[in-house]
Amino acid sequence: MKVSIYKNKVITVGSLLTLFVVWSLAARWVGKEIILPNPVVTLNQLCRLLTSGGFWAHLSATLSRGLAGFGLSFLAGLFLGLLSGLHPGFQTFFHLWLTVIRSTPSMALILLALIWFESDAVTLFVTFLVVFPLITQNVTEGVRQVDPRLKEMARLYRVRFPTTLYRMYLPAILPYLATAAAAGLGLTWKVMIAAEVLAYPRWGIGARMDTARTYLQTPEVFAWTIVVIAISLFFDRILNALIRKRLLYWE
Numbered sequence: 637m638k639v640s641i642y643k644n645k646v647i648t649v650g651s652l653l654t655l656f657v658v659w660s661l662a663a664r665w666v667g668k669e670i671i672l673p674n675p676v677v678t679l680n681q682l683c684r685l686l687t688s689g690g691f692w693a694h695l696s697a698t699l700s701r702g703l704a705g706f707g708l709s710f711l712a713g714l715f716l717g718l719l720s721g722l723h724p725g726f727q728t729f730f731h732l733w734l735t736v737i738r739s740t741p742s743m744a745l746i747l748l749a750l751i752w753f754e755s756d757a758v759t760l761f762v763t764f765l766v767v768f769p770l771i772t773q774n775v776t777e778g779v780r781q782v783d784p785r786l787k788e789m790a791r792l793y794r795v796r797f798p799t800t801l802y803r804m805y806l807p808a809i810l811p812y813l814a815t816a817a818a819a820g821l822g823l824t825w826k827v828m829i830a831a832e833v834l835a836y837p838r839w840g841i842g843a844r845m846d847t848a849r850t851y852l853q854t855p856e857v858f859a860w861t862i863v864v865i866a867i868s869l870f871f872d873r874i875l876n877a878l879i880r881k882r883l884l885y886w887e
Contacts, residue, residue: 673855682859690839695863697839698828701756702867705763706824710817712764713771718805720772721779738769746831755835762831767820774816778809814879818872825868 656675663674673681685691720727745765749758782805790800832842841860848856 678858681855698841701759709764709767717772717775720776755837758835759831774812778812
Protein backbone atom coordinates (compact mmCIF):
# COMPACT_ATOMS: atom_id res chain seq x y z
CA MET A 637 0.00 0.00 0.00
CA LYS A 638 2.74 2.48 0.97
CA VAL A 639 4.70 1.62 -2.18
CA SER A 640 1.59 2.25 -4.30
CA ILE A 641 0.94 5.61 -2.62
CA TYR A 642 4.58 6.65 -3.10
CA LYS A 643 4.44 5.58 -6.76
CA ASN A 644 1.27 7.63 -7.34
CA LYS A 645 2.90 10.68 -5.77
CA VAL A 646 5.95 10.31 -8.01
CA ILE A 647 3.70 10.03 -11.08
CA THR A 648 1.75 13.11 -9.99
CA VAL A 649 4.93 15.15 -9.53
CA GLY A 650 6.16 13.95 -12.92
CA SER A 651 2.88 15.03 -14.49
CA LEU A 652 3.14 18.50 -12.94
CA LEU A 653 6.72 18.90 -14.13
CA THR A 654 5.71 17.84 -17.64
CA LEU A 655 2.90 20.40 -17.62
CA PHE A 656 5.35 23.08 -16.45
CA VAL A 657 7.81 22.24 -19.24
CA VAL A 658 5.13 22.11 -21.96
CA TRP A 659 3.65 25.39 -20.74
CA SER A 660 7.09 27.04 -20.71
CA LEU A 661 7.90 25.83 -24.22
CA ALA A 662 4.53 26.96 -25.54
CA ALA A 663 4.94 30.41 -23.97
CA ARG A 664 8.43 30.70 -25.42
CA TRP A 665 7.18 29.66 -28.86
CA VAL A 666 4.33 32.21 -28.77
CA GLY A 667 6.69 34.89 -27.51
CA LYS A 668 3.96 37.27 -26.36
CA GLU A 669 3.09 37.51 -22.67
CA ILE A 670 -0.21 39.16 -23.49
CA ILE A 671 -1.30 35.94 -25.23
CA LEU A 672 0.42 33.24 -23.16
CA PRO A 673 2.56 34.19 -20.14
CA ASN A 674 5.15 31.70 -18.98
CA PRO A 675 4.63 29.80 -15.70
CA VAL A 676 7.20 31.84 -13.75
CA VAL A 677 5.47 35.12 -14.57
CA THR A 678 2.10 33.59 -13.70
CA LEU A 679 3.35 32.26 -10.35
CA ASN A 680 4.88 35.66 -9.52
CA GLN A 681 1.53 37.27 -10.27
CA LEU A 682 -0.17 34.67 -8.09
CA CYS A 683 2.13 35.56 -5.20
CA ARG A 684 1.26 39.23 -5.66
CA LEU A 685 -2.44 38.36 -5.59
CA LEU A 686 -2.06 36.34 -2.39
CA THR A 687 -0.44 39.28 -0.63
CA SER A 688 -2.79 41.94 -2.02
CA GLY A 689 -5.40 43.54 0.18
CA GLY A 690 -8.51 42.44 -1.70
CA PHE A 691 -7.59 38.85 -2.50
CA TRP A 692 -9.24 37.22 0.50
CA ALA A 693 -12.37 39.35 0.14
CA HIS A 694 -12.80 38.25 -3.48
CA LEU A 695 -12.01 34.64 -2.60
CA SER A 696 -14.45 34.51 0.33
CA ALA A 697 -17.21 36.11 -1.77
CA THR A 698 -16.87 33.50 -4.50
CA LEU A 699 -16.59 30.66 -1.99
CA SER A 700 -19.67 31.75 -0.07
CA ARG A 701 -21.76 32.09 -3.23
CA GLY A 702 -20.55 28.78 -4.63
CA LEU A 703 -21.10 26.79 -1.45
CA ALA A 704 -24.51 28.39 -0.88
CA GLY A 705 -25.64 27.60 -4.42
CA PHE A 706 -24.29 24.05 -4.27
CA GLY A 707 -25.76 23.45 -0.82
CA LEU A 708 -29.23 24.57 -1.87
CA SER A 709 -29.14 22.50 -5.05
CA PHE A 710 -27.83 19.47 -3.11
CA LEU A 711 -30.61 19.60 -0.52
CA ALA A 712 -33.34 20.23 -3.09
CA GLY A 713 -31.96 17.54 -5.39
CA LEU A 714 -31.75 15.02 -2.53
CA PHE A 715 -35.33 15.69 -1.42
CA LEU A 716 -36.92 15.67 -4.88
CA GLY A 717 -34.74 12.77 -6.02
CA LEU A 718 -35.95 10.66 -3.10
CA LEU A 719 -39.53 11.72 -3.83
CA SER A 720 -39.16 10.80 -7.50
CA GLY A 721 -37.58 7.45 -6.71
CA LEU A 722 -40.18 6.50 -4.11
CA HIS A 723 -43.19 7.70 -6.10
CA PRO A 724 -43.08 6.91 -9.86
CA GLY A 725 -46.10 9.16 -10.45
CA PHE A 726 -44.24 12.19 -9.14
CA GLN A 727 -41.18 11.23 -11.18
CA THR A 728 -43.31 11.17 -14.35
CA PHE A 729 -44.83 14.55 -13.45
CA PHE A 730 -41.47 16.16 -12.61
CA HIS A 731 -39.49 14.64 -15.51
CA LEU A 732 -40.48 17.37 -18.00
CA TRP A 733 -39.45 20.13 -15.60
CA LEU A 734 -36.12 18.46 -15.00
CA THR A 735 -35.52 18.00 -18.71
CA VAL A 736 -36.26 21.66 -19.44
CA ILE A 737 -33.90 22.87 -16.71
CA ARG A 738 -31.15 20.46 -17.74
CA SER A 739 -31.44 21.31 -21.44
CA THR A 740 -31.38 25.10 -21.03
CA PRO A 741 -27.88 26.45 -21.86
CA SER A 742 -26.00 27.88 -18.90
CA MET A 743 -25.38 31.11 -20.78
CA ALA A 744 -29.13 31.53 -21.35
CA LEU A 745 -29.71 31.07 -17.62
CA ILE A 746 -27.07 33.69 -16.82
CA LEU A 747 -28.53 36.21 -19.27
CA LEU A 748 -32.06 35.70 -17.93
CA ALA A 749 -30.80 35.98 -14.34
CA LEU A 750 -29.10 39.27 -15.24
CA ILE A 751 -32.52 40.58 -16.29
CA TRP A 752 -34.39 39.27 -13.26
CA PHE A 753 -31.98 39.68 -10.33
CA GLU A 754 -29.26 41.83 -8.85
CA SER A 755 -25.68 40.79 -9.53
CA ASP A 756 -25.11 38.93 -6.25
CA ALA A 757 -28.24 36.79 -6.74
CA VAL A 758 -27.38 35.88 -10.34
CA THR A 759 -24.62 33.47 -9.34
CA LEU A 760 -26.79 31.66 -6.76
CA PHE A 761 -29.68 31.28 -9.19
CA VAL A 762 -27.55 29.94 -12.04
CA THR A 763 -25.52 27.57 -9.87
CA PHE A 764 -28.67 26.13 -8.35
CA LEU A 765 -30.34 25.45 -11.70
CA VAL A 766 -27.23 23.90 -13.25
CA VAL A 767 -26.37 21.54 -10.38
CA PHE A 768 -29.88 20.69 -9.13
CA PRO A 769 -30.92 18.39 -12.06
CA LEU A 770 -27.68 16.42 -11.76
CA ILE A 771 -28.24 15.69 -8.07
CA THR A 772 -31.93 14.87 -8.54
CA GLN A 773 -31.39 12.45 -11.41
CA ASN A 774 -28.63 10.53 -9.64
CA VAL A 775 -30.58 10.22 -6.39
CA THR A 776 -33.66 8.97 -8.27
CA GLU A 777 -31.55 6.36 -10.05
CA GLY A 778 -30.00 5.25 -6.75
CA VAL A 779 -33.41 4.76 -5.12
CA ARG A 780 -34.51 2.60 -8.06
CA GLN A 781 -31.56 0.27 -7.49
CA VAL A 782 -32.78 -0.80 -4.04
CA ASP A 783 -33.68 -4.50 -4.04
CA PRO A 784 -37.51 -4.85 -4.30
CA ARG A 785 -37.35 -7.76 -1.82
CA LEU A 786 -35.88 -5.43 0.80
CA LYS A 787 -38.68 -2.96 0.18
CA GLU A 788 -41.26 -5.73 0.57
CA MET A 789 -39.65 -7.01 3.75
CA ALA A 790 -39.63 -3.50 5.25
CA ARG A 791 -43.32 -3.15 4.37
CA LEU A 792 -44.29 -6.53 5.84
CA TYR A 793 -42.45 -5.89 9.09
CA ARG A 794 -43.79 -2.34 9.21
CA VAL A 795 -40.39 -0.77 9.59
CA ARG A 796 -40.69 2.97 10.18
CA PHE A 797 -39.85 5.15 7.21
CA PRO A 798 -36.98 7.07 8.94
CA THR A 799 -35.32 3.71 9.64
CA THR A 800 -35.72 2.42 6.08
CA LEU A 801 -34.51 5.75 4.75
CA TYR A 802 -31.35 5.70 6.84
CA ARG A 803 -30.61 1.97 6.73
CA MET A 804 -31.83 0.98 3.27
CA TYR A 805 -32.14 3.92 0.90
CA LEU A 806 -29.22 6.15 1.92
CA PRO A 807 -26.59 3.38 1.62
CA ALA A 808 -28.01 2.52 -1.82
CA ILE A 809 -27.94 6.07 -3.15
CA LEU A 810 -24.59 7.07 -1.63
CA PRO A 811 -22.46 6.02 -4.66
CA TYR A 812 -24.84 7.87 -6.99
CA LEU A 813 -24.95 10.85 -4.67
CA ALA A 814 -21.15 10.91 -4.45
CA THR A 815 -20.81 10.92 -8.24
CA ALA A 816 -23.39 13.69 -8.55
CA ALA A 817 -21.79 15.76 -5.78
CA ALA A 818 -18.31 15.49 -7.33
CA ALA A 819 -19.59 16.49 -10.76
CA GLY A 820 -21.81 19.17 -9.23
CA LEU A 821 -18.95 20.78 -7.33
CA GLY A 822 -16.88 20.90 -10.51
CA LEU A 823 -19.76 22.54 -12.37
CA THR A 824 -20.36 24.94 -9.48
CA TRP A 825 -17.04 26.72 -9.81
CA LYS A 826 -17.17 26.83 -13.63
CA VAL A 827 -20.67 28.29 -13.71
CA MET A 828 -19.96 30.56 -10.74
CA ILE A 829 -16.99 32.21 -12.45
CA ALA A 830 -18.89 32.60 -15.74
CA ALA A 831 -21.81 34.22 -13.91
CA GLU A 832 -19.49 36.55 -11.98
CA VAL A 833 -17.77 37.62 -15.21
CA LEU A 834 -21.09 38.73 -16.71
CA ALA A 835 -22.84 39.92 -13.55
CA TYR A 836 -19.73 41.72 -12.33
CA PRO A 837 -20.47 41.85 -8.59
CA ARG A 838 -18.37 44.13 -6.42
CA TRP A 839 -16.52 41.16 -4.89
CA GLY A 840 -15.73 37.95 -6.71
CA ILE A 841 -13.00 36.12 -8.62
CA GLY A 842 -14.90 36.26 -11.90
CA ALA A 843 -15.19 40.04 -11.68
CA ARG A 844 -11.45 40.36 -11.09
CA MET A 845 -10.71 38.06 -14.05
CA ASP A 846 -12.87 40.21 -16.31
CA THR A 847 -11.14 43.38 -15.09
CA ALA A 848 -7.75 41.80 -15.80
CA ARG A 849 -8.95 40.82 -19.29
CA THR A 850 -10.13 44.37 -19.95
CA TYR A 851 -6.69 45.76 -19.14
CA LEU A 852 -4.96 42.91 -21.03
CA GLN A 853 -3.34 41.61 -17.83
CA THR A 854 -3.16 38.02 -19.01
CA PRO A 855 -0.85 36.77 -16.20
CA GLU A 856 -3.47 37.85 -13.67
CA VAL A 857 -6.17 35.95 -15.57
CA PHE A 858 -3.97 32.84 -15.42
CA ALA A 859 -3.24 33.42 -11.73
CA TRP A 860 -6.93 33.64 -10.85
CA THR A 861 -7.53 30.51 -12.93
CA ILE A 862 -4.99 28.65 -10.80
CA VAL A 863 -6.86 29.83 -7.69
CA VAL A 864 -10.15 28.45 -9.05
CA ILE A 865 -8.51 25.11 -9.92
CA ALA A 866 -7.05 24.94 -6.41
CA ILE A 867 -10.50 25.58 -4.90
CA SER A 868 -12.01 22.80 -7.00
CA LEU A 869 -9.27 20.32 -6.05
CA PHE A 870 -9.50 21.23 -2.37
CA PHE A 871 -13.23 20.60 -2.11
CA ASP A 872 -12.95 17.47 -4.24
CA ARG A 873 -10.44 16.02 -1.75
CA ILE A 874 -12.69 16.91 1.19
CA LEU A 875 -15.69 15.32 -0.51
CA ASN A 876 -13.79 12.12 -1.27
CA ALA A 877 -12.60 11.86 2.34
CA LEU A 878 -16.14 12.32 3.68
CA ILE A 879 -17.51 9.71 1.27
CA ARG A 880 -14.87 7.14 2.24
CA LYS A 881 -15.60 7.73 5.91
CA ARG A 882 -19.35 7.28 5.40
CA LEU A 883 -18.89 4.15 3.28
CA LEU A 884 -16.72 2.59 5.98
CA TYR A 885 -19.39 3.47 8.56
CA TRP A 886 -22.15 1.69 6.63
CA GLU A 887 -19.95 -1.31 5.90
